[in-house]
Amino acid sequence: VIISDPSALSPNGYDYVIIGGGTAGFVVANRLTENSTMNILVLEAGIGDEGVLQMPIPFMGPILTPETEFGWNYTVAPQIGLNNRTFLYPRGRVLGGCSSVNYLIHQFGTDEDWNRIANLTSEPTWSWVNMKPYVQKYENFVPPLDGHNTTGQFIPSLHGFSGMVDASLPALNVTIDSRVMATLGQLPEFTYNEDMSGGDQSPLGIGFIQSSAGGGIRSSSYTSYYITAAGRPNFTVLTSVIVTNIIQTGTTPAGLKSFRSVRFLTSSGIPVTINARREIILSAGSIGTPKILQLSGIGNAADLGKLNIPVLINNTDVGNNLYDHTLLPNIFIVKDANANKTFDNLLRNPTQIGIQTSDWLTNKTGLFVNNIANNFGFARIALNGSTDPAPGPKSPHYEMIFANLFFEKPGPTRPTNGSYFTIGTMLTSPNSRGTIKLASANPLDDPIIDPRFLTDDFDIVAMRESVKAVLRFAAAPAWSDWIAGRFGQAFQNATDDKSIDAYVRNLTISDMHPVGTAAMSKKGALSGVVDPNLMVKGTDGLRIVDASVFPRSPSLHSQGPVYLLAERAADIIKAAQVSSATTTTATSITSTTTTLIPIASGTVAHFGQCGGQGYTGATTCVAPFTCTFSNPFFSQCL
């Protein structure tokens, strides 16, 4: 059941309190509620997606964040590797978390990604051979909506057909698909790959995107793992509450600090404390999890000391291993003769959008049943003596994605006229590492997100090579009657290494795959934040299950690896139920009427900075917003 009023919480208490009803949080909640004797509570800051027309529409992924009520609306710190630019940093704040607002690209990580985790943690159970069976629990591969013959577009033996999350190939052949495929015949450098999901199959080459959607509808952790367990009486989800910190509840005979108490703020700012009989599971994502740990006194003592946060566990690795992929939209101008063959004119025309929406609603036909792109590819660069940041030779350094439009979100705004073709390039095996640090002790303040994008030499070289690959690709005969030229002065000027680097640093943004901020390491190792069983080092009763525990960036899109990780985590937690004695702390709810930290009203860059206190903004949800505290908590844009 989903509730939004904490007074409706069960007086019998909960065995597990899961912080974050996102991608990983609902996987764990689903699997733990399979045991009817376990009561599970999920605490989620966001709201449900009921009545939000766009959320289930695959094509609408890019409009769901940033600067909407479904996201945290973060901004990155000025990026020294990107000419000190700052930009928006989307994260889902809604039931299902990022899986409800992302771009649906469905992959498992490569076998080498998983084997690297096993090596770094000295824990063979994280290797691919052990993770592969979880594909069967997680994935439900369904035919594309148009029923076309998919022979040669995926390899059935690599997939699951009875798991929780729908996955499918594109239902619609768009005008550029045949040109992408023709390019493969024209340029031997680019080869076809029959299945892009990763795992046993190297993703190197170019092939068809698989999306986390079925029947033309987004499949998220909410629509799959939550919905299938929603009727269980032992499953409660409390929405619109912000967890501020975790509280130490004791010390074990072995000297571990026990954490079984969670403090959160209700939608009206009332602090509430609730206990877990067995465990607290942090699934607040790569930004939320290290923020909550630090606010709880688990982090770098020097940083916490500056903010007068009492240090319970000094761990300098909390928030300190942020890896993220980068994204550069390389945009080409399409010849006028092809104007109505790209999506740009359609997306500028509200009537056309209405028709497409209506087709989707009534028949599940039209453009909107599809993701925004049908083809993508992965490649490696020559190492020239550098250490390879990829986990092995089958894993990529960068990605290319082909979209029949001006890719604008996040990125530059689509011009009011013209037609465009975007080849986005992404660095998928970054070496640059950044940090998540608290900006203040106020739990309602955004943390300082500093991925330090492209501060490592390998990363800028890989991005440079990705741009050169894009230029070679677009120069194939297949595009001669399609492309008129490059869009934007910076791209036009990018003719040699130096000018390509300048272009890259000017326009690169995040690919929205942060990981590593509470990294897993070997049992007993002084470095890292969680052990291979995902327990926070030095603690009892506190586990982390989300993207923050990956010690390095998976070299493919991160959603699938999170699902697989969470499936395995649920098994680890179930095994611990058998081996550990039950803690019998009674659940208690204590409230005070004091609002924790008052925030000044005023004009801010985006509404997250209003501290969840309500805001008024322009009618189109465009910054700046004015915090007035007069609206309901996280009200819609007024």
Ligand SMILES: Cc1cc2nc3c(=O)[nH]c(=O)nc-3n(C[C@H](O)[C@H](O)[C@H](O)COP(=O)(O)OP(=O)(O)OC[C@H]3O[C@@H](n4cnc5c(N)ncnc54)[C@H](O)[C@@H]3O)c2cc1C
């Ligand atoms: C716009 C976008 C596009 C993306 N596209 C793709 C893609 O195409 N393919 C792909 O593989 N990956 C994609 N990703 C990345 C992928 O979705 C994430 O890596 C993955 O879903 C993260 O899962 P998680 O469980 O770690 O975190 P999340 O899914 O973010 O879950 C964390 C949850 O915790 C909640 N939370 C956080 N802090 C608190 C708090 N203090 N109190 C209460 N609740 C809290 C959040 O609201 C959220 O619901 C994309 C991400 C974004 C944002």
